[in-house]
Amino acid sequence: MHPAFSVIFLTTLIGAGQGLFLALYTGQLYALAHLLPEQDPDFYALGSVLALALLAGGLLASFFHLGRPERAWRAASRWRTSWLSREVIVLPIVMACVFAYGLAHGLGWTDPLITIRDTLPLDATLILGALGTLGTFALFVCTAMIYAHVRFLEEWHSPLTVANFTFLGIASGFMLAAAYSAYRGDQLVAFFGTWAVVATLLGMASRLASLARNRRLKPKSTVQTAIGVRHQVIEQLTQGFTGGSFNTREFFHHEAPGTLAAVRWFYLVLVFPLPVALIGIAYVIESPTLPIAAFLIQYLGLIGERWSFFAEARHPQNLYYQRIA
Amino acid sequence: MTQYALVIDLNVCVGCQACVTSCKQWNTSGWAGPLVDQNPYDEEPSGTFFNRVQTFEVGTFPDTETVHFPKSCLHCEEPPCVPVCPTGASYKRADNGVVLVDYDKCIGCKYCSWACPYGVREVDAQQRVMKKCTLCIERITDGSLPERERKPACVLACPTSARLFGDVHDPASEVSVAIREQGGYPLMPEWGTKPSNHYLPRRKTRRHLDPDEIIRVDNPLRKEDLTTYTDEETLDDVTW
Ligand code: SF4
Ligand code: SF4
Numbered sequence: 001m002h003p004a005f006s007v008i009f010l011t012t013l014i015g016a017g018q019g020l021f022l023a024l025y026t027g028q029l030y031a032l033a034h035l036l037p038e039q040d041p042d043f044y045a046l047g048s049v050l051a052l053a054l055l056a057g058g059l060l061a062s063f064f065h066l067g068r069p070e071r072a073w074r075a076a077s078r079w080r081t082s083w084l085s086r087e088v089i090v091l092p093i094v095m096a097c098v099f100a101y102g103l104a105h106g107l108g109w110t111d112p113l114i115t116i117r118d119t120l121p122l123d124a125t126l127i128l129g130a131l132g133t134l135g136t137f138a139l140f141v142c143t144a145m146i147y148a149h150v151r152f153l154e155e156w157h158s159p160l161t162v163a164n165f166t167f168l169g170i171a172s173g174f175m176l177a178a179a180y181s182a183y184r185g186d187q188l189v190a191f192f193g194t195w196a197v198v199a200t201l202l203g204m205a206s207r208l209a210s211l212a213r214n215r216r217l218k219p220k221s222t223v224q225t226a227i228g229v230r231h232q233v234i235e236q237l238t239q240g241f242t243g244g245s246f247n248t249r250e251f252f253h254h255e256a257p258g259t260l261a262a263v264r265w266f267y268l269v270l271v272f273p274l275p276v277a278l279i280g281i282a283y284v285i286e287s288p289t290l291p292i293a294a295f296l297i298q299y300l301g302l303i304g305e306r307w308s309f310f311a312e313a314r315h316p317q318n319l320y321y322q323r324i325a
Numbered sequence: 326m327t328q329y330a331l332v333i334d335l336n337v338c339v340g341c342q343a344c345v346t347s348c349k350q351w352n353t354s355g356w357a358g359p360l361v362d363q364n365p366y367d368e369e370p371s372g373t374f375f376n377r378v379q380t381f382e383v384g385t386f387p388d389t390e391t392v393h394f395p396k397s398c399l400h401c402e403e404p405p406c407v408p409v410c411p412t413g414a415s416y417k418r419a420d421n422g423v424v425l426v427d428y429d430k431c432i433g434c435k436y437c438s439w440a441c442p443y444g445v446r447e448v449d450a451q452q453r454v455m456k457k458c459t460l461c462i463e464r465i466t467d468g469s470l471p472e473r474e475r476k477p478a479c480v481l482a483c484p485t486s487a488r489l490f491g492d493v494h495d496p497a498s499e500v501s502v503a504i505r506e507q508g509g510y511p512l513m514p515e516w517g518t519k520p521s522n523h524y525l526p527r528r529k530t531r532r533h534l535d536p537d538e539i540i541r542v543d544n545p546l547r548k549e550d551l552t553t554y555t556d557e558e559t560l561d562d563v564t565w
Contacts, residue, residue, distance in 0.1 A: 067433020317444025
């Protein structure tokens with residue numbers, strides 16, 4: 001498939017935004033359980049602004065993918081059957097939750113609304129955060145299912161796609177939370193950094209598993225089934241036209257095999273070992289800048305990862321577009 | 326229930342591209358606006374087409390066979406392109422099974438084209454919406470046309486009648502009979518999309534000649550002929 005930068009930025013930016021929101025809320029829950037020091041409201045409010053900015057950036061990028069962005073609202077209508085439609089609905093809901101969550105913190109709506117069993121004071125931020133968490137996971141599933149649902153792209157048609165999108169989104173979000181804490185100079189770098197490393201390792205396991213799976217894939221369709229002729233040797237003489245068409249642009253990456261391999265190594269290094277090492281070093285030398293570098297490097301790697309995700313998917317329609325006479 | 330479809334006879338198609346050009350001509354001049362081209366007479370031409378005729382070579386030289394292979398939307402009975410559409414712009418008509426795109430609703434997200442294994446959906450680069458074969462929906466449903474013209478433009482244009490059009494759900498229709506009796510098959514059956522369009526396979530054309538087809542046993546001139554021949558030419562040996 002042709003890797004479109006609109007979709008690459010959409011999926012990586014919202015992934016990081018969702019992960020950052022989860023990180024903030026996890027931090028709040030830990031603080032509630034007195035496992036972490038309390039943070040001032042600013043921490044959550046500004047963090048939510050950052051998460052919201054990433055989500056909005058992703059949404060903006062998605063518009064560049066559409067031929068008719070002015071009609072984008074129509075895309076909410078087929079949520080019964082289309083994962084794309086579901087994503088279009090869930091993304092604004094998540095954005096609204098993150099916005100409300102940040103606002104509640106910013107305005108200090110932290111008086112408990114009810115207290116459960118006299119021990120758990122439930123305030124607006126906790127409820128909004130829980131809703132946002134539900135929405136965030138739903139969004140990971142919707143985004144990934146857009147790809148995992150297309151059975152013709154066998155490289156994508158696997159639960160591993162959902163695992164990858166979720167783990168890698170969470171990893172980059174926690175990385176960003178660590179960078180954010182390091183920048184503010186508070187005590188949460190080690191906490192977020194640890195979770196970022198855990199998520200990165202989980203993401204590495206699922207991404208390597210999907211790479212191994214893809215290597216063994218045998219395409220279901222062949223040129224024999226494509227034209228229905230039973231013969232071992234069939235070759236296209238002409239696709240029927242000399243110039244390009246949508247079919248020769250959208251479904252081919254037009255890159256050398258070497259480029260694909262290079263990008264694969266690029267992201268395998270930048271997404272997994274490098275940020276983990278940087279976070280580890282940052283922990284030892286208490287560096288305030290290394291976590292920021294770790295996030296930026298991992299994000300850059302994720303762009304490569306998503307590029308590769310598209311480029312390595314082989315569409316059966318390509319069987320029909322092999323040769324110009 | 327009606328399911329309109331094409332049946333394409335690969336044994337007859339000569340790859341003349343008449344269906345491609347007639348399709349383009351008809352559908353670029355119609356109610357839905359042009360099928361736009363970019364640089365049509367220049368370097369790197371590109372454009373929107375509903376129908377392509379491709380050519381494949383089967384076998385190894387010198388034992389090869391050339392197969393001309395016209396391809397357009399197959400109007401699948403289980404179209405995977407329809408449920409994925411987020412806007413409902415892609416739909417399958419309930420009354421005649423034709424799969425269509427509502428150009429006024431389509432947002433050009435291209436998701437349906439990913440979900441079609443046959444590569445027959447094309448984004449129109451100028452109108453920025455998804456387009457595909459409509460089976461000339463405005464012709465085949467137009468009661469004011471005489472019956473024999475109520476067919477897609479490509480079918481009318483084909484000089485060898487390699488393209489048949491009709492209702493594949495009607496067991497008595499020309500297309501159903503052709504599929505049944507001439508081994509009609511769907512493309513990529515492994516995906517369960519149940520394409521409505523079918524292809525008729527190549528067939529070996531072998532001519533068997535009986536001796537009595539060459540020499541007329543009932544030659545009336547010979548019947549009462551009592552002459553004894555001694556190798557000279559007779560009327561039977563003359564090429565007419
Ligand atoms: S051939 Fe492709 S576009 Fe046409 S109905 Fe089937 S899946 Fe949809
Ligand atoms: S490109 Fe148009 S028809 Fe295709 S899925 Fe998107 S909105 Fe539907």
